[in-house]
Amino acid sequence: MSAPHAFMSPLAPGSVIGILGGGQLGRMLALAAARLGFRTHIYSDETESCAFNVATAATRADYGNEDALGKFAAACDVVTFEFENVPDSTALYLADHVAVAPSPRALHLSQDRFLEKSFVAGLGIATAQFRNVATGADAADAFRALGGPAVLKTRKLGYDGKGQKIVRSADEASDAFSEIGGVPSILEKFVDFDFEASVVAARARDGSFAAYDPPKNEHENHILRRSIVPAPLSPDSVANAIGIARTIAEALDYVGVLGVELFVCKDGTITVNEIAPRVHNSGHWTLEGCAVSQFEQHIRAVAGWPLGDPTRHSDAVMENLIGAEVEDWRRLAAERAALHIYGKRVVRPGRKMGHLTRITPRSG
Amino acid sequence: MSAPHAFMSPLAPGSVIGILGGGQLGRMLALAAARLGFRTHIYSDETESCAFNVATAATRADYGNEDALGKFAAACDVVTFEFENVPDSTALYLADHVAVAPSPRALHLSQDRFLEKSFVAGLGIATAQFRNVATGADAADAFRALGGPAVLKTRKLGYDGKGQKIVRSADEASDAFSEIGGVPSILEKFVDFDFEASVVAARARDGSFAAYDPPKNEHENHILRRSIVPAPLSPDSVANAIGIARTIAEALDYVGVLGVELFVCKDGTITVNEIAPRVHNSGHWTLEGCAVSQFEQHIRAVAGWPLGDPTRHSDAVMENLIGAEVEDWRRLAAERAALHIYGKRVVRPGRKMGHLTRITPRSG
Numbered sequence: 001m002s003a004p005h006a007f008m009s010p011l012a013p014g015s016v017i018g019i020l021g022g023g024q025l026g027r028m029l030a031l032a033a034a035r036l037g038f039r040t041h042i043y044s045d046e047t048e049s050c051a052f053n054v055a056t057a058a059t060r061a062d063y064g065n066e067d068a069l070g071k072f073a074a075a076c077d078v079v080t081f082e083f084e085n086v087p088d089s090t091a092l093y094l095a096d097h098v099a100v101a102p103s104p105r106a107l108h109l110s111q112d113r114f115l116e117k118s119f120v121a122g123l124g125i126a127t128a129q130f131r132n133v134a135t136g137a138d139a140a141d142a143f144r145a146l147g148g149p150a151v152l153k154t155r156k157l158g159y160d161g162k163g164q165k166i167v168r169s170a171d172e173a174s175d176a177f178s179e180i181g182g183v184p185s186i187l188e189k190f191v192d193f194d195f196e197a198s199v200v201a202a203r204a205r206d207g208s209f210a211a212y213d214p215p216k217n218e219h220e221n222h223i224l225r226r227s228i229v230p231a232p233l234s235p236d237s238v239a240n241a242i243g244i245a246r247t248i249a250e251a252l253d254y255v256g257v258l259g260v261e262l263f264v265c266k267d268g269t270i271t272v273n274e275i276a277p278r279v280h281n282s283g284h285w286t287l288e289g290c291a292v293s294q295f296e297q298h299i300r301a302v303a304g305w306p307l308g309d310p311t312r313h314s315d316a317v318m319e320n321l322i323g324a325e326v327e328d329w330r331r332l333a334a335e336r337a338a339l340h341i342y343g344k345r346v347v348r349p350g351r352k353m354g355h356l357t358r359i360t361p362r363s364g
Numbered sequence: 365m366s367a368p369h370a371f372m373s374p375l376a377p378g379s380v381i382g383i384l385g386g387g388q389l390g391r392m393l394a395l396a397a398a399r400l401g402f403r404t405h406i407y408s409d410e411t412e413s414c415a416f417n418v419a420t421a422a423t424r425a426d427y428g429n430e431d432a433l434g435k436f437a438a439a440c441d442v443v444t445f446e447f448e449n450v451p452d453s454t455a456l457y458l459a460d461h462v463a464v465a466p467s468p469r470a471l472h473l474s475q476d477r478f479l480e481k482s483f484v485a486g487l488g489i490a491t492a493q494f495r496n497v498a499t500g501a502d503a504a505d506a507f508r509a510l511g512g513p514a515v516l517k518t519r520k521l522g523y524d525g526k527g528q529k530i531v532r533s534a535d536e537a538s539d540a541f542s543e544i545g546g547v548p549s550i551l552e553k554f555v556d557f558d559f560e561a562s563v564v565a566a567r568a569r570d571g572s573f574a575a576y577d578p579p580k581n582e583h584e585n586h587i588l589r590r591s592i593v594p595a596p597l598s599p600d601s602v603a604n605a606i607g608i609a610r611t612i613a614e615a616l617d618y619v620g621v622l623g624v625e626l627f628v629c630k631d632g633t634i635t636v637n638e639i640a641p642r643v644h645n646s647g648h649w650t651l652e653g654c655a656v657s658q659f660e661q662h663i664r665a666v667a668g669w670p671l672g673d674p675t676r677h678s679d680a681v682m683e684n685l686i687g688a689e690v691e692d693w694r695r696l697a698a699e700r701a702a703l704h705i706y707g708k709r710v711v712r713p714g715r716k717m718g719h720l721t722r723i724t725p726r727s728g
Contacts, residue, residue, distance in 0.1 A: 013693055013705040031395055034418045037693075037705025037718065053420040054398045288655050291702045291723050306698040313723060314677050329377055329401075334670040338655045341377040341401025354401065359655050359677060362725075 022049020
């Protein structure tokens with residue numbers, strides 16, 4: 001089985017990489033593509049996308065606008081995505097007209113928590129215990145089957161903690177289903193983890209695979225606050241975590257960078273929380289910690305190039321600048337750190353406005 | 365004395381950095397500016413400038429077009445340069461309308477080898493012995509005064525070995541003057557150096573100064589082939605070299621990154637060859653070797669920001685891709701190295717088309 005518009009030979013410099021989505025991930029992908037001599041074309045439904053400023057070309061149109069999508073596809077040599085909630089119909093339409101990576105299937109799976117967890121569990125990889133929830137009664141039944149505490153999550157369209165509720169009884173589970181809108185959901189038994197970690201890895205068109213060292217991730221209000229690399233993981237746990245990401249990437253015949261969010265328990269057990277079929281916030285440290293960043297790695301993969309060297313040359317701590325924190329740029333600019341500001345015009349609470357990475361000599 | 369359009373407070377993210385010149389240096393400056401949340405506006409007299417593709421805005425106009433320059437100045441919060449051969453009149457016109465860094469004076473000096481060498485020698489810094497040459501007879505006289513071998517160079521507009529001739533007698537000096545066009549020239553006594561090195565350093569608006577570790581530079585056909593860092597220099601020689609760059613920067617009240625090209629003799633003597641009032645090819649390794657590259661450092665300086673950390677975290681070897689070498693991108697992409705391709709559409713012999721940096725753990 002091969003996609004109708006797959007290509008076999010690497011794209012030459014000067015080729016156009018299309019990117020769906022105009023946020024900071026699209027922006028950093030465009031900057032990385034430029035290093036390699038590629039031109040970029042951003043497609044976004046937002047008028048003021050911060051990626052527009054650094055791209056060679058930009059299209060502002062809805063994701064359902066087939067006329068605009070068709071012109072975009074014709075203008076690009078390959079199309080990729082900076083966010084996973086691209087409508088299925090958009091991804092499939094594009095895939096009929098131009099090479100698309102990663103595949104619409106990876107997007108489709110990661111858009112639905114039930115499909116995603118079923119897929120991961122089906123590979124023999126540990127996840128939280130989970131049940132599909134279609135009704136309030138399902139939610140209560142699921143709680144009784146799994147025990148608590150548990151988390152009720154919408155199957156689709158949640159991020160940064162939106163569309164989630166912790167529940168501690170069957171009644172709470174049933175109520176929570178109404179509160180999150182009575183939409184198709186999943187109940188997950190709470191994982192009593194020690195800390196969160198992630199693997200950011202890449203798979204190339206030829207099947208080769210490269211993973212960055214996994215960071216420990218700290219969240220505040222369900223938003224990533226900081227990533228610290230190296231994480232306090234044994235070499236065996238690192239190998240295990242990277243092996244999980246590889247198994248997932250191979251099962252999806254994945255092309256590009258993916259992020260696999262993990263729970264690490266005190267006994268060393270590793271459980272998959274979520275898959276992000278794109279560059280990942282917890283991989284931003286690679287811009288300063290590695291010769292080839294996650295953004296360049298993704299561009300290399302989707303362009304059919306060999307993967308770059310993911311070796312970590314330095315330890316790193318990456319901190320997000322969230323909401324109004326970016327207004328402190330005068331002080332941040334004076335820190336011994338690499339500062340990234342995404343050029344978003346409007347500051348909103350919880351909005352990722354930039355990040356800061358501090359590197360120190362590699363500890364091991 | 366302060367420039368009419370100098371500003372004292374740092375430019376906020378979202379401000380527009382104007383860059384005169386649209387080559388690879390302008391391109392990499394624009395990419396670095398984007399990291400910090402700045403927008404960029406490239407002004408170039410070439411239709412296909414490779415920096416246009418990554419900038420927020422672009423103006424294609426002659427450097428003498430005051431209408432276009434006026435609009436450019438009005439659109440920018442500060443203007444800088446990616447090449448030193450900006451006409452005086454252009455630099456002065458802009459400086460009347462917008463903050464300009466580095467100052468037109470630094471450009472003016474570095475455009476004329478006689479003024480530049482006189483300035484450096486006037487600071488008590490060693491240069492090659494030199495004489496001003498206005499006629500063929502001057503050239504012969506200068507040769508007799510200095511001894512040979514010597515190099516006759518046009519005072520203005522030479523680079524990568526253009527407008528230069530080695531001479532070994534007074535007659536050859538006189539003939540060479542005609543051969544290079546009978547234009548105002550300078551005769552320099554040949555320096556019997558062991559190797560070439562350079563200091564890439566930055567000075568901020570507040571006078572603070574930061575230098576990168578000096579690389580050893582290897583040239584082929586008068587074009588930089590590779591830069592190797594660290595250079596085989598003693599700690600005293602490194603301090604001496606950096607001190608020279610600092611003395612020059614302070615004497616010019618310089619704001620921005622400058623490159624100071626040096627000859628290193630077997631006895632450790634260091635002689636200044638040339639000043640480049642801009643980011644420098646021998647500083648490209650800082651993109652992978654440091655958390656803050658020379659390009660970001662320049663943007664920080666001209667935007668009135670504090671300088672970033674110039675610490676070298678890794679050893680590095682940077683190699684230029686010259687002319688058709690870039691056509692080998694398939695092989696180069698597979699190397700364990702960071703590849704940069706500048707996106708120039710036309711390959712010409714001697715044209716810098718990209719570069720490749722290999723990093724290894726810091727040796728000392």
